[in-house]
Amino acid sequence: KIDWDSRARDVQLAVRFLDDVIDVNKLPHDRLRKRVLETRRIGLGTNGLADTLIALGLRHDSPQALAVSNELASFIARMAVRTSIELAREKGVYPAYKHGDWAEGVLPWTKHRERLEKFSSTVDKGSVEEYLKVLDAGYNDPRVRSIIDGATAVLRGYRALDGELSIDVSTIGIRNGSIMSIAPEGSRSLIAGVNSSIEPLFAIAYIRNLSIGRLIEYNYTALRLLMGTRTLDEATRKFVEEYGVLPRDHPLANLLRTAHEIHWKWHVYMQVTWAKWNDSGVSKTINMPSDTPIEDVEQAYRLAWLLNAFGITVYRDKSKSVQVIYTGVKGAETKPTVEAKVESK
Numbered sequence: 001k002i003d004w005d006s007r008a009r010d011v012q013l014a015v016r017f018l019d020d021v022i023d024v025n026k027l028p029h030d031r032l033r034k035r036v037l038e039t040r041r042i043g044l045g046t047n048g049l050a051d052t053l054i055a056l057g058l059r060h061d062s063p064q065a066l067a068v069s070n071e072l073a074s075f076i077a078r079m080a081v082r083t084s085i086e087l088a089r090e091k092g093v094y095p096a097y098k099h100g101d102w103a104e105g106v107l108p109w110t111k112h113r114e115r116l117e118k119f120s121s122t123v124d125k126g127s128v129e130e131y132l133k134v135l136d137a138g139y140n141d142p143r144v145r146s147i148i149d150g151a152t153a154v155l156r157g158y159r160a161l162d163g164e165l166s167i168d169v170s171t172i173g174i175r176n177g178s179i180m181s182i183a184p185e186g187s188r189s190l191i192a193g194v195n196s197s198i199e200p201l202f203a204i205a206y207i208r209n210l211s212i213g214r215l216i217e218y219n220y221t222a223l224r225l226l227m228g229t230r231t232l233d234e235a236t237r238k239f240v241e242e243y244g245v246l247p248r249d250h251p252l253a254n255l256l257r258t259a260h261e262i263h264w265k266w267h268v269y270m271q272v273t274w275a276k277w278n279d280s281g282v283s284k285t286i287n288m289p290s291d292t293p294i295e296d297v298e299q300a301y302r303l304a305w306l307l308n309a310f311g312i313t314v315y316r317d318k319s320k321s322v323q324v325i326y327t328g329v330k331g332a333e334t335k336p337t338v339e340a341k342v343e344s345k
Helices: 004-024 030-039 049-055 063-091 108-122 125-139 142-148 151-157 162-171 186-192 220-228 234-243 264-275 294-306
Strands: 205-210 213-218 285-288 313-316 325-327
Touching: 004 063, 004 151, 049 063, 049 220, 063 108, 063 125, 063 142, 063 151, 063 162, 063 264, 108 125, 125 142, 125 264, 125 294, 213 220, 264 285, 264 294, 285 294, 294 313
Parallel strands: 285 313
Antiparallel strands: 205 213, 205 325
């Protein structure tokens, strides 16, 4: 399960820390500092989503993973807004507060929901309804209900449900002009020892090209699980080192699916699930195998726009002569064909 009480305290500490950084930060020009202080924008993000889903026994490309991610993102966003409201009570609102939606009691995810409803009725009802149906299917799973049990009670204890937040943000105010943002997390995730951002596992074994040379690296979460379940025999180890993924007949192949094994639609679904709880950007790469047709790239961009993503980055494997990361120790060589299928379970 998820320890929602600890999660709430972590969010409170992180928001206060990020707000303090604004005051101690050294900026190169007075105009820049004036602008920063005027809005006091912060960017509370996330790391290690893939590790969390694996620990919970949920494959990344599943309705269950979307539902848990939606609950995590909504919990973090609501607790972050509550913390910023309390900071405003303590230290005052940001100077430009009266000119923003916060003063009207409008929460960022409310605007996202309105736009989604508008697109559903005027542009492409089928695609929007398909995404919402997949999300609902995740919530209907008893495992998910057990994982998210207690989240609402904790939010209620902090007066962080939508009705209370809307009233307090319009009467007390808020300390920060924007709060949630999932930034590029590559370096920080390496320091933390977890998978980056909201990305799935890139690979179990991979080559990283750096200025100091080529490094062979392994995903710690995947290796720990393989060793703990005693499913890393010699043949599996050689396959993983060569291709970066598990053999398809391996018992953990579904749980430890990597970025190229996941259909692009699930990448987009995960991104927009987090985007609707953010009031700034979401950094994520839609990784596609090297044989992906141009039509898939076009459809991915269109679906991201339709479901109200803030932006989208697509990278087709080997589309550059040299890239930062290759799957497998022989990542620059030919790999077995990867089938990325849309599956609901």
